[in-house]
């Protein structure tokens with residue numbers, strides 16, 4: 001058995017600076033949204049990305065039944081949304097009522113004030129310990145080339161590149 005505890009692993013990986021996204025999905029017409037920094041590009045042809053999702057999140061259950069999801073890459077100004085959408089025990093419904101958003105072609109919510117957005121259809125779901133790796137085929141993507149202000153997560157804190 002490995003001597004690496006969850007605390008050790010979390011501490012080590014906290015030194016890997018990432019961007020911050022909001023991932024969204026739909027279940028029975030309701031939006032489920034959560035903050036995620038595990039989003040990674042996987043393949044360009046076909047276009048695939050992944051997100052690692054804890055099995056005990058509401059989002060995990062919802063994406064399993066809907067099969068479609070959105071990714072919104074947040075700017076620094078998206079920090080309140082990131083904080084809200086990672087708060088345990090928030091109401092299941094109306095999670096996005098305070099986060100301005102629009103709908104993509106798959107119907108999933110995309111944050112208005114995002115650096116870039118993607119819409120994905122789940123192509124594989126891999127079991128990975130207490131998480132699942134959700135791989136999605138990207139069916140649409142948009143990026144705002146004028147933006148230069150990503151929200152960054154580093155050592156368990158939000159920061160910026162400036």
Ligand SMILES: Cc1cc2nc3c(=O)[nH]c(=O)nc-3n(C[C@H](O)[C@H](O)[C@H](O)COP(=O)(O)O)c2cc1C
Pocket residue numbers: 020033034035036037038039052053054056057058059082085086087088089090153
């Ligand atoms: C910066 C940041 C990144 C996160 N990234 C992930 C992630 O990639 N996968 C995940 O399952 N949870 C991640 N979380 C935790 C979820 O956002 C949090 O557990 C959320 O409340 C889960 O949604 P639920 O309350 O609807 O279950 C992250 C939290 C923060 C603050």
